[in-house]
Amino acid sequence: xxxxxxLDLARIQFAFTVSFHIIFPALSIGMASFxxxxxxxxxxxxxxxxxxxxxxxxxxxxxxFGMGVVSGLVMAYEFGTNWSGFVEFAGNxxxxxxxxxxxxxxxxxxxxxxxxxxxxxxxxxGLHFFSTVMVALGTLTSTFWILSSNxxxxxxxxxxxxxxxxxxxxxxxxxxxxxxxxxWAHMSIAAYLSVAFLVGAxxxxxxxxxxxxxxxRKMFSMAMWMALLVAPIQAMVGDAHGLxxxxxxxxxxxxxxxxxxxxPGEPTPLILFGWPDMEREETRFKVEIPVLGSLILKHSFxxxxxxxxxxxxxxxxxxxxxxxxxxxxxxxGLLMIATGFWSLYLRWRHxxxxxKAFLRAVMFMGPSGLIAxxxxxxxxxxxxxxxxxxGLLRTKDAVSNHGxxxxxxxxxxxxxxxxxxxxxxxxxALRIIGKGPHTGEGKQSTAGGPGHDRHTKRPLSAxxxxxxxxxTHDDLDRN
Amino acid sequence: xVGIDLTFIWAVIIIFSIMxxxxxxxxxxxxxxxxxxxxxxEERGVMMNTVAPIWDGNETWLVLGGAGLYGAFPLAYGVVxxxxxxxxxxMLIGLIFRGVAFEFRFKVDVGKEGLWDxxxxxxxxxxxxxxxxxxxxxxxxxxVVNRQYAGGPLxxxxxxxLFCGLGLIAAYALLGSTWLIMKTEGHxxxxxxxxxxxxxxxxxxxxxxxxxxxxxSHEAIAQxxxxxxNILWFMPVPILVVVTAVGLLKSIQREEIHSTPFVLTLILIxxxxxxxxxxxxPYIIPPSVTIWDAASPPQSQLFLxxxxxxxxxxxxxxxxxxxxVFRGKVRAGEGYH
Numbered sequence: 001x002x003x004x005x006x007l008d009l010a011r012i013q014f015a016f017t018v019s020f021h022i023i024f025p026a027l028s029i030g031m032a033s034f035x036x037x038x039x040x041x042x043x044x045x046x047x048x049x050x051x052x053x054x055x056x057x058x059x060x061x062x063x064x065f066g067m068g069v070v071s072g073l074v075m076a077y078e079f080g081t082n083w084s085g086f087v088e089f090a091g092n093x094x095x096x097x098x099x100x101x102x103x104x105x106x107x108x109x110x111x112x113x114x115x116x117x118x119x120x121x122x123x124x125x126g127l128h129f130f131s132t133v134m135v136a137l138g139t140l141t142s143t144f145w146i147l148s149s150n151x152x153x154x155x156x157x158x159x160x161x162x163x164x165x166x167x168x169x170x171x172x173x174x175x176x177x178x179x180x181x182x183x184w185a186h187m188s189i190a191a192y193l194s195v196a197f198l199v200g201a202x203x204x205x206x207x208x209x210x211x212x213x214x215x216x217r218k219m220f221s222m223a224m225w226m227a228l229l230v231a232p233i234q235a236m237v238g239d240a241h242g243l244x245x246x247x248x249x250x251x252x253x254x255x256x257x258x259x260x261x262x263x264p265g266e267p268t269p270l271i272l273f274g275w276p277d278m279e280r281e282e283t284r285f286k287v288e289i290p291v292l293g294s295l296i297l298k299h300s301f302x303x304x305x306x307x308x309x310x311x312x313x314x315x316x317x318x319x320x321x322x323x324x325x326x327x328x329x330x331x332x333g334l335l336m337i338a339t340g341f342w343s344l345y346l347r348w349r350h351x352x353x354x355x356k357a358f359l360r361a362v363m364f365m366g367p368s369g370l371i372a373x374x375x376x377x378x379x380x381x382x383x384x385x386x387x388x389x390x391g392l393l394r395t396k397d398a399v400s401n402h403g404x405x406x407x408x409x410x411x412x413x414x415x416x417x418x419x420x421x422x423x424x425x426x427x428x429a430l431r432i433i434g435k436g437p438h439t440g441e442g443k444q445s446t447a448g449g450p451g452h453d454r455h456t457k458r459p460l461s462a463x464x465x466x467x468x469x470x471x472t473h474d475d476l477d478r479n
Numbered sequence: 480x481v482g483i484d485l486t487f488i489w490a491v492i493i494i495f496s497i498m499x500x501x502x503x504x505x506x507x508x509x510x511x512x513x514x515x516x517x518x519x520x521e522e523r524g525v526m527m528n529t530v531a532p533i534w535d536g537n538e539t540w541l542v543l544g545g546a547g548l549y550g551a552f553p554l555a556y557g558v559v560x561x562x563x564x565x566x567x568x569x570m571l572i573g574l575i576f577r578g579v580a581f582e583f584r585f586k587v588d589v590g591k592e593g594l595w596d597x598x599x600x601x602x603x604x605x606x607x608x609x610x611x612x613x614x615x616x617x618x619x620x621x622x623v624v625n626r627q628y629a630g631g632p633l634x635x636x637x638x639x640x641l642f643c644g645l646g647l648i649a650a651y652a653l654l655g656s657t658w659l660i661m662k663t664e665g666h667x668x669x670x671x672x673x674x675x676x677x678x679x680x681x682x683x684x685x686x687x688x689x690x691x692x693x694x695x696s697h698e699a700i701a702q703x704x705x706x707x708x709n710i711l712w713f714m715p716v717p718i719l720v721v722v723t724a725v726g727l728l729k730s731i732q733r734e735e736i737h738s739t740p741f742v743l744t745l746i747l748i749x750x751x752x753x754x755x756x757x758x759x760x761p762y763i764i765p766p767s768v769t770i771w772d773a774a775s776p777p778q779s780q781l782f783l784x785x786x787x788x789x790x791x792x793x794x795x796x797x798x799x800x801x802x803x804v805f806r807g808k809v810r811a812g813e814g815y816h
Contacts, residue, residue: 070578073538074571076545080560081567088626091553092775096783099550103790106539114801167776400561406632410568417572421579428583 009407010082010399013414015381017074019374020418024068026373029143029188030195031061032136035116039132043125048440052215055120056437057199062117063429067422069109074414076102083388086398090166090389093159093174094149101145108138140188147187151180153389154380155248161392178248182241183380189234190376193336194369196226200339201366202433204359215437217353224352224362228340235333239296245383246297249390250306252383255319256326257293258283262304268293273327276319281309283323317385325378332372339365485781486774489551490763492787496544498752502654502745503537506530509655511577511603512648516674520592521811522667527581527599529662529809533801534581538574539794550783554626554773555763562621562628563613563635570609577602604648611647615640618693618755620766639692646685650748653678657740660731662809668737675731675740683724686751690717693758697766700758716754723747 004012035057042050076098080087087095115123115131123131158173159166168174200223206216246253254260258276259268260283270293274286297305308316339362346352353359384390388398507530517523530537549556560567576598584595616635623629656671656678663671694701704713727743730736761769774780 066582070575073542073574076542076549077560077567077571080545080549080556081564082561084557084561084628087549087553087557091549091557092779095546095550095553095556095775096779099546099783100786102542102546103786106543106794107790109536109539168778168782171778171782400564401628402561402564403632406565410565413568413572417575421575424583425579 004404006402006404006407007396007399009404009411010402011395013407013411014078014082016411017071017078017414017418019377020422021068021071021075022373022377023370024064024071024422025139025142026187026191026194026370027064027198028061028068029139029191030193030369031057031064032132032139033192034195034199035061036129036132036136039129043129049214049218052437052439052441053219055441056215057219058117059432060429063425063432065113067425069105071418071422072105082400082402083398084400086388086393088165089393089398090153093152093156093166093168096168097145097149097152097175101142101149104138104141104145108135108142112138143188143191144184147184148175148177148180151183152177154183154384155179156389156392166389166392179241179244182237182244185237186234186241186376187373189230189237190369190373192226193230193234194373196223196230197336197339197362197365197367197369199223200227201363204362205434207353208356208359208363212353213437213439215439215441219437220353220362221347224340224343224347227336228344231333231336231340235337238333242297245380246305249384251308251311251316252322252380253297254306254308254311255317255322255383256379257297257305258286258319258323259293259305260308262307262310266304267291267295267300267302268297268305270296274323276323278316278319283319314386317383322379322383325375325382329372329375329379332368332375335365336368336372485777485784486551486771488784489547489774489780490761490770492791493544493547493551494756496540496547498749500537500540500544501752502748503540504534505651505748506654506658506741507534507537508577508603508607509651509653509658511599511655512607512652513655513659513671513674514596514600514603517667517670520596523592523596525663525667525809525811526659527584529659531581533798533805534578536798536801538578541574547783547787551775551780552763552770552773553775554768558623558626558628558764558768559617559621562630563616564632566609566613566616566635570606570613573602573604573606573609575602577606607648607651608644611644612636612640614647615643618643618689618759618765619696621764623764623768642685642688646682646689649678649681649685650751653682653744654741654748657727657731657744661738661741664808664810672731676728679724679727682747683720686720686754690754697758699766703757713757716750716757720747720750720754723750 035054038050038054038057041047042054079094079098112131112134115128116135119128119131152174155178156166157177158168158170158175160169161167199219203216203220203223206212207220242253255276257268258271258274260281262268267290269288269290271283271286271288274283274288276283291301293305294300294303308319342358342361343352346355346358351358386394386396388395510526510530514523514526517526545556548559580595580599580602584592584599612635615637619637619639621628621630621634653675656675659671660668660675694704703709723743723746727740727747730739730743759765761771763770763773
């Protein structure tokens with residue numbers, strides 16, 4: 001298909017399905033913690049604004065969670081169908097880690113999610129809050145295992161190789177491989193920021209249309225505090241992650257920097273923009289700032305960073321991808337930080353909810369967190385190339401032996417189905433967001449609400465927007 | 480591990496997960512397969528509502544089976560999945576379609592369910608057919624050379640595997656129809672009683688076909704079944720199949736019986752599954768790779784087992800509770816529509 005080889009198609013297919021997938025877990029992770037905070041504040045202050053917000057965002061959370069489960073099902077099988085060489089080589093380590101992720105998710109879904117979505121009137125407030133907190137912890141635990149598996153692929157540790165296969169010798173070293181803490185923190189915070197900006201943009205959209213109520217103001221204010229406080233923290237964590245990458249994956253850093261060659265005695269400049277050309281082995285059209293590269297990555301005025309030419313050609317990642325995906329991520333981060341400080345200024349001037357230019361800016365910043373998540377993942381995953389397990393197994397040796405024909409067929413099917421299904425799901429989530437939150441949102445749900453006209457254990461059915469009101473029956477009452 | 484065969488324990492866990500999946504997702508996929516036989520929108524709503532609270536809990540067993548295979552038997556995961564690439568991918572696509580149809584059907588206005596009804600039917604049939612084909616491809620054997628799949632992209636595509644695909648459609652439809660006899664009343668229940676008989680006959684035909692074909696084409700399997708004293712041990716399986724089938728035929732003719740047909744169908748499916756188990760054990764990639772050949776090292780299996788032994792009982796408890804809460808008949812106008 002389009003002159004692509006089987007390896008390219010397998011990679012495109014995986015990149016496509018995993019990119020689609022990561023959006024929904026990122027939103028679920030952030031939103032679950034947001035909901036736990038909202039419910040905690042409601043229980044503590046008894047301010048009904050928090051209860052209204054809880055019920056409103058719970059519906060959106062349910063849609064995203066459902067999408068995450070469905071798209072995750074595909075991922076659990078794709079490692080085997082598309083990457084049998086990887087499974088054969090590393091399955092003894094990555095298999096158990098992935099299984100633990102599934103068990104964790106399984107546990108949440110079987111236990112606390114049903115109570116969280118449908119148990120508002122069925123269990124006491126304390127137990128309900130506990131369930132919400134458990135779901136939030138569960139999403140972070142899922143993240144823990146997935147990031148652990150992924151980090152091990154970047155910085156493998158705690159293993160030995162016997163007969164060409166990895167054998168785990170120390171599980172603690174496997175789970176807590178050198179890049180893991182940075183990656184886990186970076187991704188979890190990214191999920192929080194993605195949700196903060198989604199929530200902020202929703203509030204800004206309502207405020208711009210003249211929908212003004214205490215709940216909308218509250219969620220806008222909370223989102224902007226997140227932007228102000230957490231976006232700078234993310235920048236610091238990102239910096240620490242970068243230093244860790246420099247230590248363990250120098251080729252990735254060299255590619256991110258588009259840095260080809262060190263001149264003896266000169267500190268490394270920072271290339272702002274340019275086009276890394278893999279054939280010519282140079283970054284063309286570059287705009288650079290002297291010394292800054294050394295300053296950022298080595299925190300030094302003289303020390304050099306590794307350059308791409310220090311490594312053999314076949315070990316270099318495609319710099320033109322990571323160079324730009326990294327800059328997109330950083331740009332999003334800087335815009336988030338700027339939004340945070342702008343909000344602080346407006347808050348101080350008491351214009352936070354009225355300044356049209358700011359509201360519009362926040363509205364456009366809505367997808368910024370998710371764009372940063374995707375750009376960040378492209379940077380780290382493409383930056384690991386040509387390896388799938390860094391330094392141990394090349395991607396070309398990991399792929400299953402499929403023909404171009406069947407890979408093309410499945411790729412096209414995935415593209416069509418994903419755009420149709422997840423497109424409709426996203427439109428649906430946006431429609432819910434467009435409708436609320438109303439004052440008294442949580443109160444309405446006592447008259448029929450969660451657990452009554454809806455069903456347990458089915459995330460998507462937590463919402464009943466879009467069809468008529470007044471369902472007559474409660475399945476549970478039959479008993 | 481001294482004295483404990485972790486690999487054996489893991490084989491049991493995975494066999495159990497797949498069994499749970501087949502039984503539980505079987506009847507809710509069956510409802511999608513039976514949709515074309517019931518026309519009214521309201522009645523279709525009732526059918527869907529009988530499984531609405533539980534279907535996605537059912538599907539998580541499939542994820543557990545897949546992930547458990549990856550963790551405990553990576554060789555099998557890395558060989559069987561690529562070998563059955565196309566049927567598995569289209570099974571997943573069918574499941575996605577059907578899963579969201581479940582949700583979206585209830586969100587659209589009354590009278591506009593057509594599109595989601597269709598995607599529910601197509602998704603259910605596609606997922607079931609692909610599962611059956613994959614099962615057939617698995618039974619007929621997967622060539623392995625040097626720990627890698629050594630066949631072609633369409634090796635799974637044989638008359639036998641297509642036969643299994645159709646057979647599984649009948650099996651799931653039977654689970655669905657008897658489930659509905661238990662969970663509904665009136666018109667839908669009567670319709671399901673009439674559908675159960677032909678579905679059962681088709682299923683028996685398929686079970687007979689598979690039971691004949693497998694020993695005929697595999698000498699080792701014939702040996703296992705038909706040598707003394709094995710035959711004494713295994714004979715109860717086909718005999719029980721016949722007894723159960725006769726009981727099922729009788730039970731659907733009696734108006735006052737509601738739950739028995741479903742229970743008998745479960746037994747029937749369990750017997751069929753056991754028959755396959757007897758034929759294939761201990762091969763995780765028939766006909767050459769055993770569970771011990773494909774096992775991950777003890778440190779991987781033990782590490783996994785700790786969490787699994789904690790989670791599976793919990794999950795079973797919650798599942799039982801969920802079924803208990805939603806027990807009883809589902810009527811029109813109840814739930815949502």
